Amino acid sequence: MKKIKILLLLLTVSVAGFYSCTDNDPVENEVVTSKSISLRTTLNEIKKANNINGKNELSTQDQAFCFNFVFPLNLSYNNGTVVTVSSYEGLIAVLASETSTFYFEGIQFPFQVQQEGVITTIDDEAEFFALILDCNFPTVNNFVFDFTCYDIVYPISIINANNETVVIETQVELMQYVSTPTGVSTYQLNIVFPISIEQNGLTIVVNDLYEFFEINNDCPSSSCICTADYTPVCVQTTTGIVVYSNACFALCDGFTQADFVSCDPILTTNFGNGLGSCFTMNYPVQVQHQGALVTANNNGELLQYYFPSWSSIPALVYPLTVNFSTPTGFIAVTVADQAAFEAAIINNCN
Known part of the structure; x- marks a missing residue:
C-alpha cells in the first residue's frame, strides 16, 4: 500500500502551507x-467548524473542539491511498481538497487524542464511537431519525454488531436496532450503501457515507439531535395519527406540545399479559437487542427483552407466526411487522 507523508512547512503567518510528498518502502513501512x-x-464536524465547503456551524478554532488529535495521524482515502498528516493545519488542508470521489474513510488504530490536557489512546472503533458520543457530535444514528429533511426508501441493509448483514424493512425496525431504554446505544449504525432517499418529491441515490453526511449537512434541521429512546408520542395530522418514537422528533418535525394526542389504542397493547394466554409464539424467534440478534426459545427468554416503558412489543424479527386463542381453539396468524402484531393483539386480545 502506498504511504505518502504530508509535511506542513509554515513559512510565515500570512502564507498558507507548503507540502512535500515522499514515497516510503511499501513493505517495511x-x-x-x-x-x-x-x-x-x-x-465532518471539523469541516463545519472551519467553514470548509461553506458549512460553518462551530468555532473555527481547533481548541474549541471537544478533543484534539495528537499528530501525526495515518489516514486512508477511499481508493486505499494512505497519508500521514503531521499537523492540524495539514489536516484542514487535505480536508479542503476532498471530493465525492476522493475522501477519507479510514484511520490507523491506535491513535491518541487530547482532552483538557489529558492524553487518551483510542484503540478501536468502539472507543472512537464512545468518544464522539461524549462530544455530542451528530452521528449516523441521529441523522436517520431526523424526519424533517428526507425519507429513507426501504428496505435497506445494515451490518449489525455481530458483523452480519441484515435487511431492514421499516423505520420502526431501524429504530429498534439503535434504541435503548436510556437513549444511549453502543451500537453505531453501519448502513450498506447505496441507499435511496426521497426529498422534495425526488428520489436521490446516496452512494456512500461521504454523500450521506453531505446531504445531512444541507438539512436545515441537521443540528436537531434527539436521543434514540423509545417513549412514543402521537400527533394528529391531516392524513391521520403519526407516531414518533419520542417527543424530540415530533418537535423537530415542527409540531408543538399542543399538537400531541393520545396514542390509545394505537400503542395500548398487552403483550406481557397476553403472551401465553391470548396468544402463543412459534419458537424459536429472534430479537434485535442493542444492535445484535439474539434467539429466544421460550416465553421466559423472550420476556427478558420486553421493555414496556419504551416499546409495546419486543424488537422481534419479522415475519413470524403467532397463535391466537379463539373459542374453538387457536388460529395461526402471520404478522409482517410490529404494527401488524400490535393490530392483531388489539383485535384479538381486548
Missing part, C-alpha cells in the same frame, strides 16, 4: 488502516 464511521463523523 506498511500501514494498516480500518474503515471508520466515527472518523467520517469527526471529519
Whole structure:
C-alpha cells in the first residue's frame, strides 16, 4: 500500500502551507488502516467548524473542539491511498481538497487524542464511537431519525454488531436496532450503501457515507439531535395519527406540545399479559437487542427483552407466526411487522 507523508512547512503567518510528498518502502513501512464511521463523523464536524465547503456551524478554532488529535495521524482515502498528516493545519488542508470521489474513510488504530490536557489512546472503533458520543457530535444514528429533511426508501441493509448483514424493512425496525431504554446505544449504525432517499418529491441515490453526511449537512434541521429512546408520542395530522418514537422528533418535525394526542389504542397493547394466554409464539424467534440478534426459545427468554416503558412489543424479527386463542381453539396468524402484531393483539386480545 502506498504511504505518502504530508509535511506542513509554515513559512510565515500570512502564507498558507507548503507540502512535500515522499514515497516510503511499501513493505517495511506498511500501514494498516480500518474503515471508520466515527472518523467520517469527526471529519465532518471539523469541516463545519472551519467553514470548509461553506458549512460553518462551530468555532473555527481547533481548541474549541471537544478533543484534539495528537499528530501525526495515518489516514486512508477511499481508493486505499494512505497519508500521514503531521499537523492540524495539514489536516484542514487535505480536508479542503476532498471530493465525492476522493475522501477519507479510514484511520490507523491506535491513535491518541487530547482532552483538557489529558492524553487518551483510542484503540478501536468502539472507543472512537464512545468518544464522539461524549462530544455530542451528530452521528449516523441521529441523522436517520431526523424526519424533517428526507425519507429513507426501504428496505435497506445494515451490518449489525455481530458483523452480519441484515435487511431492514421499516423505520420502526431501524429504530429498534439503535434504541435503548436510556437513549444511549453502543451500537453505531453501519448502513450498506447505496441507499435511496426521497426529498422534495425526488428520489436521490446516496452512494456512500461521504454523500450521506453531505446531504445531512444541507438539512436545515441537521443540528436537531434527539436521543434514540423509545417513549412514543402521537400527533394528529391531516392524513391521520403519526407516531414518533419520542417527543424530540415530533418537535423537530415542527409540531408543538399542543399538537400531541393520545396514542390509545394505537400503542395500548398487552403483550406481557397476553403472551401465553391470548396468544402463543412459534419458537424459536429472534430479537434485535442493542444492535445484535439474539434467539429466544421460550416465553421466559423472550420476556427478558420486553421493555414496556419504551416499546409495546419486543424488537422481534419479522415475519413470524403467532397463535391466537379463539373459542374453538387457536388460529395461526402471520404478522409482517410490529404494527401488524400490535393490530392483531388489539383485535384479538381486548
